[in-house]
Amino acid sequence: xxxxxxxxxxxxxxxxxxxLDKPFTTPEEITYPRTxxxxxxxxxxxxxxTIEYGYREAEELYALLETEKxxxxxCYVKNFSLAExxxxxxxxxxxxxxxxxxxxxxxxxDCDVTxxxxxxxxxxxxxxxxxxxxxxxxxxxxxxxxxNAIV
Numbered sequence: 478x479x480x481x482x483x484x485x486x487x488x489x490x491x492x493x494x495x496x497l498d499k500p501f502t503t504p505e506e507i508t509y510p511r512t513x514x515x516x517x518x519x520x521x522x523x524x525x526x527t528i529e530y531g532y533r534e535a536e537e538l539y540a541l542l543e544t545e546k547x548x549x550x551x552c553y554v555k556n557f558s559l560a561e562x563x564x565x566x567x568x569x570x571x572x573x574x575x576x577x578x579x580x581x582x583x584x585x586x587d588c589d590v591t592x593x594x595x596x597x598x599x600x601x602x603x604x605x606x607x608x609x610x611x612x613x614x615x616x617x618x619x620x621x622x623x624x625n626a627i628v
Contacts, residue, residue, distance in 0.1 A: 490520040492612065494553065494587065501531040503551040509533055513553030515585060530585050539565065546578040550605075553585045558593040560617075571596050571620060580605040588614040596620040 493516045501512040509531025517526045530553035538554065539562050541547050559574055574597045582605045586592045595617050604623060 491518045491522070492516060493518075494555075496532055501529060501551075503531060505548075505550060507531065507548065507550070509552065513585070515553065528585075535561075542574060542576075547576055547580070548578070549581040549584045551583050552581070553587065554581075554592075556588050556590075556592075557586060558588075558591065559595055559597055560591075560593045573598050573620075573622075575600060577601060581609050582607045584609045586611045586616075588612075591615045591617050593617045594621055598622040598624070600624055 495514045495516075497512040497514055499512050501509045503509075511532040513530045513532040515528050515530065516524055517528070519525050531551055532553050535556055535558075538547075538549075538557060542559075542562060560570065562568075562574070563570060563572055576597060577600045579599050579601055584606075586609060591614050592611060596619065599622065
């Protein structure tokens with residue numbers, strides 16, 4: 478997918494996501510219980526690529542926030558919202574979420590309205606969104622703190 482996105486003549490117009498009941502194992506040997514298959518289409522509706530990602534439900538991802546260490550490498554993430562997490566935990570809307578380790582290398586963030594990383598404090602020395610895709614909706618990093626990290 479990296480090469481596809483770096484070619485200026487190739488524009489992604491649409492994509493279709495299918496959640497498959499088969500495990501997905503990343504190159505780092507992390508196994509997700511299900512697979513998200515994403516088919517990419519150009520502006521003429523011609524399929525130009527298919528990529529598989531690991532998939533977990535939002536509730537599982539919110540549980541990972543309790544550990545302060547998040548590895549979403551090669552993961553399809555739907556409707557990630559720290560605002561929603563705060564509501565579920567009955568926290569203030571601007572309560573700072575601390576993540577001591579975060580990586581989302583080669584991930585696909587998809588949302589209906591907003592992918593929300595608001596009021597998060599990344600404390601790691603390196604934070605990776607390398608080759609991550611943010612599609613649809615708005616990306617909200619309001620109040621996010623990256624410290625001295627390389628992003």
